[in-house]
Amino acid sequence: MNTLHWIVLFIIDKLNGQRTTSGVYHLIKGKRSAQTIQDAYIFHCAPYVSSIKDLKKEEFYQIINELVEKNFILVKTQDVGVITNTGKQKLVNLQGLPILPKEFNGSKHEWNGSAQFFWERYSLAIQTLSYLQHGKNNFIPVCYHLEVQRWLKLLFQQYLMDTKIMSDNIYVETTELLRKVSNQHANLFVNRLTSPYGTGKTYDQLCKDFNDDPIKTKLIFQSVIHQFLDTIEKKPKKYPFLMNFVIKTKGDSITNSAKETNYYLRLGKTINEISNIRKLRVSTIEDHLIELALFDAEFNYTPFISDEEIKNILITAKDLKTKRLRVLKDHFNPTYTYFQLRLALTKEKGADSE
């Protein structure tokens, strides 16, 4: 049972037989859809969203098969995954092990790509500064993204190409941040960096200290970045240089398309009108509204559903012990639309959500 198995089992447990295995997959992979992020919140597993972004479908289903073989889960009709008692016992046994670091927060830093944004820029900056400080002007960049390369060029211009000052800044701020994590984790972070002294190491090469589990190693590494970002966010004045590396639309998980929908909403357009203007399906516009309900504190949902109605739905959901839309819809039919039910569920945020 490695980290990946554990995460899959854990999420199946959390989803409580109310979602399909592909729902589990989307959650771990961090699909950019309102449904996925909503699932993460209503089932209290927001930190796990996008935890394994590069998980391949075949790999995922192989794990599902292995979990079924070991009798940890059952896959029922319509592809719904349910944890067995053996599986539950397994999770209890593992409880003592801190498999996902507590600083790790997928919904905040992975789902919208802010951790990746930071790391791509940070690692290229260290490589570039390090090479230039060593008097070497030619090197193959560790990051191929032209956008990142251009971004770095601008940063250098901003600092008048003074590599000494930039190095001082990045060093002081980085050490400050790394002192807040364990020595082992700080080493892991620094060993990923590339300089003329050596190329960064892969997770496979660094997993010796972490149960020989590359995925665990990767999650710990990411949690260091998450902690960086949280700290910088709390005390931006203390980290003026690294502030440059933080995504500008910080904490903004709303997709551009949803923002555009929001623009029309504010003009007073209805869902149908927006659907016509944008030549998008009504269901897509509804997805946008769910996104806004989750992430935009200023979003006004009352034209679509009243607080009273939300309360009613949430209480019923609790009584029926379900978060499955189909079940709720059958119960309420035809009082509420699917959209209204989804909207109501966004208001039932978990304790571990942001």
Next chain:
Amino acid sequence: MNNLDQILHKQFGYKDFLPGQKEIITSVIQKKDVVAILPTGGGKTLCYHLSAKLLKGLTIVITPLLSLMEDQVHQLRAKGDKTVMQINGLLTFQEKKRVLSNINEDTILFLSPEMLSNENIMNKLCKLRIGLFVVDEAHCISQWGHEFRTDYLRLHSIRSALGNPPCFALTATATKAVEEDIIKQLGMESPIIHRNSVNRKQIKFIVEKVDNNTEKKALFKNYLSKIQKPAIIYTATRKEAIMLSNEIKKEGYEDVAFYHGGMVKEDRLLVQHQFINNEINYICSTNAFGMGINKPNVRTVIHYHLPSSVEQYVQEVGRAGRDGNESIAILLYNKEDRIIPLSFIDREFPSKIELKTWFDAMKNSRRSEGIGFKLETMKELFQIDDNRWKMLLYYLEKSGVIQEKELQIELLNNKLVLMLNERFSTRKKTKQKRLIQLEQMMNSDTCIRGSILHYFDELTEEQVAPCCSSCGFTMNQAKVQLFPKEKNEVVDVSNTWESKLRKMLFPYEGRL
């Protein structure tokens, strides 16, 4: 042509041309159509890079593999040539737009072939003067080549649309038949053909037959203690690559990593850099590794399995000895090795049953969904991988079932299934034959070098000594004869993270 030598020296920092390069460049800059067959490590990139600098107008370079293109482009840019740019499916829409608005007649533009069916890109290119149309890995255009890309077949019409700029086709491995096919398919006019021998004299061949995998592993370990590093070990599968890298570690060699196409990009790049910078000396990899990696000092290539064709074998062993120094290629071969490549070939083409299922589904969904049915939905629905999908589309277009991007649903009948199945079987058989040819070559006692040359229609003119295991060459000879003892490189041993970070950023501190 003293001029060329000067440019080579001043702009590219090389002292001398490699064999054939100067002649090839001379033909290209005279605006002739040129086919160049240069072995791996023969300096293909320089041939079009330097020519592009001398010809007026934009240079287009078509190359099939995305990762290869990225590596090449970033290596050239890292060397300081910022006129090199790329457009491929890895770029976002905005990035493509940005590149398009930045290209001019000095640009060397790398393109993946499918980008040429993009109207915006073609419109922009048509407005510019195209000085040179380079087709790299040109064997991909031929059904007789070991790799066939249906995208490549459109290159002819695209070149015409661009006003027929001079065409420069390059490949490392082409038999006579493939060479003729390249010329025909690209519509080249009385091209000048430069063919360098595939014979890489500095590479010595060893083939060892074993009876089973246990024996193979034992033999591999035995070789491990004898071979010179850096070494590339090719395996048939990703699993095997990981397994062997663990084995190597167990034997006490820590400087090893595995590499395969399923790794995340960041880690793939790190492993490549580590190998190029001599930080690791053994790399266990599937055939995903090696193209576009310019590492001159690889001393050993081991095949832990049978590659899929003579072409592939030659290309992979060719990654050894680019610096011209003696190197060794070892093939460890077991009769059952053929099973994996054979099953790969099988999976590459849709089966009769699959074809039937797909077609039925297409017909049905067309009925239920009306006109809105999209071909791509099919691909999603049945999770058809890219290669098989492209193959299918190509043949559907060719047999007129797809006309102007519209699917002629009534033509999806049993007759079509049979016909397509027939075509796929033929392609399958060609591929199987290729594998068998390589297997026979490795199984026989004839000189390996001679057999390879014969395969590419070359005569064996001069004797190479030592040559190969068939000619009596053994590893014991190699160590004594060929290699001086290498000294170990100094390894950085700063221990705390803080001192590591300091050293990266403030190199002069310690010397005060």
